[in-house]
Amino acid sequence: MTYFSSEFKLGILGGGQLGKMMLYVTRKWDIYTRVMDPSEDAPCRMSCNDFRVGDLMDAETVYDFGKDLDLLTIEIENVSVDALEKLEQEGVKVYPPSSTLRTIQNKATQKLFYTDHDIPTAPFSRFAYTSQIEDSLSNGGLQFPFVWKSAQFGYDGQGVKVVRSLEDLKGLPNVECIAEELIPFKxxxxxxxxxxxxxxxxxxxxxxxxxxxxxxxxxxxxxxxxxxxxxxxxxxxxxxxxxxxxxxxxxxxxxxxxxxxxxxxxxxxxxxxxxxxxxxxxxxxxxxxxxxxxxxxxxxxxxxxxxxxxxxxxxxxxxxxxxxxxxxxxxxxxxxxxxxxxxxxxxxxxxxxxxxxxxxxxxxxxxxxxxxxxxxxxxxxxxx
Known part of the structure; x- marks a missing residue:
């Protein structure tokens, strides 16, 4: 397939700075790009061929965005994997594949992947809700200190907190999460x-x-x-x-x-x-x-x-x-x-x-x- 100065259409889900810097390359090579982001003022807006505003987690919106593209990629993980799976089934290439994204999107699933593949990672416990952590501490299943991580939607330090006491649990969202052993790393x-x-x-x-x-x-x-x-x-x-x-x-x-x-x-x-x-x-x-x-x-x-x-x-x-x-x-x-x-x-x-x-x-x-x-x-x- 010809990509340069051609009819080939590349889609990017997410219009932030990572997408903007990807567009440095597509502009250099004259590759047609379409970008979608929830914000009308996203950094990518000025540099792509076709910019659209939409919810990246809404399956119908993502499917409609990608159905006439040749290839779809991401600059953020929080996108509708269900829509990507459907697009793949209909012949649209999606990289990284939806299967990779489904594993990575959820930090608990991601940690289980490491365990299943004998990849070294910090010991952890998985919880359906943050509120369950206090019971685990009471029963001796978990000990201070540990790192609390929201299973989904964390980024740039958000959704992560070092917990050294019960007081540190106050105010955390009651969501699916992991409690990971605090590693004294070098x-x-x-x-x-x-x-x-x-x-x-x-x-x-x-x-x-x-x-x-x-x-x-x-x-x-x-x-x-x-x-x-x-x-x-x-x-x-x-x-x-x-x-x-x-x-x-x-x-x-x-x-x-x-x-x-x-x-x-x-x-x-x-x-x-x-x-x-x-x-x-x-x-x-x-x-x-x-x-x-x-x-x-x-x-x-x-x-x-x-x-x-x-x-x-x-x-x-x-x-x-x-x-x-x-x-x-x-x-x-x-x-x-x-x-x-x-x-x-x-x-x-x-x-x-x-x-x-x-x-x-x-x-x-x-x-x-x-x-x-x-x-x-x-x-x-x-x-x-």
């Missing part, structure tokens, strides 16, 4: 695996993630991770095992814990381009967004290796500011060599909302990390 790592529709597989280097202590969001992504080569090898092996088990097509970001004993445990996965791969736009031979498009179209996969050390800094809404966004001191960071800002196009800011990112590339990792710190302290995302 590092949080990630590996992005790309698999195309013909079965070719490549992986990006292991990255190291530094999180904001309050928002539970990634502040810095560092590539390559500053870890022992044997630990990196183990992380890649685990990520590839997850990828093979899921049989996904496209990108799979595998988030991992490196324990104090240097064991590797899977935290969770995302079947799409991921925050941990943003550095690749400037630092890699083939960035994650081009790799995803190559993979779902069945094209040869590109080189995932890095040209330079890369560090990504998330730009999030500053605390205490809501409303029309203003990026303060952007001119100052543009004066620094190796610094590239990406602004996502969200017009409204609020505390900890992801509004953009900055990539720092350098031949020297320590210098890149120092520059990243300077960028983080200089730029502020506030309201007008």
């Amino acid at each position: 590092n949080e790592l990630a590996v992005i695996v790309a698999r195309n529709s013909t079965g070719q597989v490549v992986n990006y280097p292991v990255v190291e993630m530094e999180f904001h202590p309050e928002a539970n969001q990634v502040e810095y992504v560092i590539c390559p991770a500053r870890i022992d080569p044997e630990v990196a090898k183990k992380a890649v092996e685990v990520a590839l095992k997850v990828s093979k088990g899921l049989g996904h097509v496209g990108l799979l970001a595998v988030e991992l814990f490196q324990t104090q004993e240097d064991d590797i445990l899977v935290n969770e996965v995302a079947p799409r381009p991921h925050n941990s791969g943003h550095y690749s736009i400037e630092a890699s031979y083939t960035d994650q967004f081009e790799q995803h498009i190559r993979a779902i179209l069945g094209l040869p996969l590109g080189n995932p290796e890095s040209k330079l050390s890369g560090i990504m800094v998330n730009l999030v809404g500053a605390e205490g500011f809501r409303g029309d966004v203003h990026y303060e001191n952007m001119e100052e960071i543009l004066e620094i060599d190796g610094v590239t800002p990406h602004v996502y196009g969200k017009k409204q800011t609020r505390p900890f909302r992801k509004m953009g990112h900055v990539t720092i590339v350098d031949t020297n990792m320590e210098r890149a990390r120092s520059t990243a710190e300077k960028v983080k302290k200089t730029v502020r995302v506030i309201s007008k």
Whole structure:
């Protein structure tokens, strides 16, 4: 099939920043794109051929959106899998497949997948409702501390809470959830695996993630991770095992814990381009967004290796500011060599909302990390 300057139609469910960066690639290659998002002001609106507003979880809406497309992909997991299954049955290609999404969408199902496939992960308990946790604690089935995770609809630190006492359970939604053993990890790592529709597989280097202590969001992504080569090898092996088990097509970001004993445990996965791969736009031979498009179209996969050390800094809404966004001191960071800002196009800011990112590339990792710190302290995302 011909994709370039042709009648081929690619659909993307979700119109946020990940979709916007996918569109950098489709515009470069002149591939027709249709995007749907619940928001009329989604970042993708300006860059696709056909933008539609709709509920991504509504089966009829998603089916109508995709029924005349050639291929459908996602930039967010919270979409109607029932609609995707129906579209697949009618001949529309869907990548990642609906079966992969159904496993990943629910964190309890995802954890059971790891157990069934002998993939190392933190011990956990599954609950139909949060209210059942207190009984489990009383009966000795569960002990403090643990990590409470909503089984569905969590993202960017939402739907996750460290629970150290009964007081911490107050105010949590009474939904299906898991209680996961709190791991005293040494590092949080990630590996992005790309698999195309013909079965070719490549992986990006292991990255190291530094999180904001309050928002539970990634502040810095560092590539390559500053870890022992044997630990990196183990992380890649685990990520590839997850990828093979899921049989996904496209990108799979595998988030991992490196324990104090240097064991590797899977935290969770995302079947799409991921925050941990943003550095690749400037630092890699083939960035994650081009790799995803190559993979779902069945094209040869590109080189995932890095040209330079890369560090990504998330730009999030500053605390205490809501409303029309203003990026303060952007001119100052543009004066620094190796610094590239990406602004996502969200017009409204609020505390900890992801509004953009900055990539720092350098031949020297320590210098890149120092520059990243300077960028983080200089730029502020506030309201007008």
